[in-house]
Amino acid sequence: MSFAPDQIKIDLEARQLCCERDDRILFDQLDLRVENGDLLQLAGPNGAGKTTLLRLLAGLNRDYDGELLWHGQPLYDDFSSYAAQRLYQGHLAAVKKALTPIENLRWLVSQWSVDDARLWQALDEVELAGYEETPCQQLSAGQQRRVALARLCIAPAALWILDEPFTALDKSGVAWLEKRIQKHVEAGGAVIITSHHALENIASLKQLDLGQLAMNRGQA
């Protein structure tokens, strides 16, 4: 593989991060740091603010107090360089149903310059070989999800931010994604993930339980 995540220095830091939605504090005074080789799983019950925190970290939402730093500089000072080094996958797949997997994938990675031949390889890797030219509306929900996840094989981004990536995947898909995440982390990349799926067999796993944080705040 030509791209090595450990060549890019990952240093994403949140200081005293605080976020409020509808007069409800989701989290406050949250500190976290993600560096090369980290796997951070955000846990917590539904509505605890996992997706909100993920969107803040991805730079999609600026409605927060506190500081978000990339390489020690505020995230939005040089947002395009941050954006090129991190990959964000929300719970929406951004896959157009009228287009084929190869066309969808071409668009999904167009922010990086990726060789067309690599797209075919990536679809092969997510077990979509033979479906490359089938319109996505004829594919199952899990297969459409795989189209979006095929990006993980080819996008030269060191930091992955994934929101519930295991949704709709079958057993082999889940196993593939687990392995892909493990490989990425071992190669020096970093992953921030929200998932109710247990990722325990990956050694460097760190967990941040937003539900627990909220409870501690209630007691204090």
Next chain:
Amino acid sequence: MSLVTATVKRDLLLAARNPGEWLNPLMFFLMVAALFPLAVDPDPKFLSKIAGGVIWVAALLSTLLSLDALYKADVEDGSLEQWLASGESLYAMSLGKALVHWCISGLPLTIMAPVLGLMLSLPQDAYAALLLSLLVGTPVLSLLGAVGAALTAGVRSGGLLLSLLILPLYIPVLIFAASAVYHAGIGMDYNGQIGFLGALLALAACLTPFASAAALKLNLSR
């Protein structure tokens, strides 16, 4: 390939796969012109007087019909989120989206207009003015409409809201364009009106993408 060119290409491909979406407003355009003489008065003398105005009103309304879908699908399937995450300029992206919209609405309207002119017995001298006014005027409609579409993309059944927001902004375009066609029909000079339309286009091309970009950001920071 940058995300902007990739998006323009993808949206044109999508339009080619789902022709129904953009053919429907064009059918509407054609039907208005076909029904008008039947309902009002088939007398060519009368028709030739109102032809320019009717064609322009029909073009404007059919543009309005096609706007609702501009950003809706992108918001719903997460494409918009990916744009914002890419860190590429939303200004360029909005401009690209408006360009695609013009290619599938304004451009075919302009190409179809002479046929409608024939049906409504448009004066011979007015064809050039009609084509020129549509060529300069419909991009303004797309650009302004894109702002409304961006604002209402996250709103359920935002179509009505979109029309209310955008229709007043379309009025100047309609007045200058219809007047250009009318004046050409009675043998008068119409450079002034086309000049005004050109100025509107220049303004819209520079400024509306800012508004669209801001509206899209607003839509996503929930």
